[in-house]
Amino acid sequence: MKKWSLLVLAVLMMLAAPVWAKPSTVTLSIPTMYCPVCPITVKKALTKVPGVTGAQVSFDKRQATVTFDDAKTSVDALIRATKDAGYPSTLVDSAK
Numbered sequence: 001m002k003k004w005s006l007l008v009l010a011v012l013m014m015l016a017a018p019v020w021a022k023p024s025t026v027t028l029s030i031p032t033m034y035c036p037v038c039p040i041t042v043k044k045a046l047t048k049v050p051g052v053t054g055a056q057v058s059f060d061k062r063q064a065t066v067t068f069d070d071a072k073t074s075v076d077a078l079i080r081a082t083k084d085a086g087y088p089s090t091l092v093d094s095a096k
Contacts, residue, residue, distance in 0.1 A: 023053065024070045028089040030082060031062050038087065039064075045085035049073050063092065 030042060039057035042064055046055040051072025057064045066078055075091055082089040 022070050023067060025065060025067045026075055026078070027092040028064045028066065028078060028082065029062065029092050030057075030064055030087050030089045032087050033057075033059055033062050035059075041085055042082055042087050045081045045087075046078060049077055049081050052078070064089070 030038075033039060033042065036059050039059045043055050043057045046052055046057075046064060046066055049068070051069040052066060053069065054067040055064055056066075064082070068078065079089050079091070
């Protein structure tokens with residue numbers, strides 16, 4: 001009987017985990033985008049990262065604004081994705 005209780009508790013915790021996830025939005029500086037087609041490649045790379053729910057890439061600003069589930073991915077993974085696509089990026093300081 002105790003094993004069933006533990007099993008039920010484990011399943012409930014797994015189902016509740018998404019509730020704990022906090023959506024996050026960050027801006028990445030990507031200074032090496034030199035042509036209007038570059039943002040397409042950057043956006044594809046970012047949206048392939050598990051947990052990313054949206055990416056807006058601006059050629060004019062040389063930036064990407066990315067919304068993601070912080071329980072599934074991290075800023076480091078986003079930076080790695082842009083770098084692996086040939087466009088190194090850095091986190092824009094959000095403190096203003």
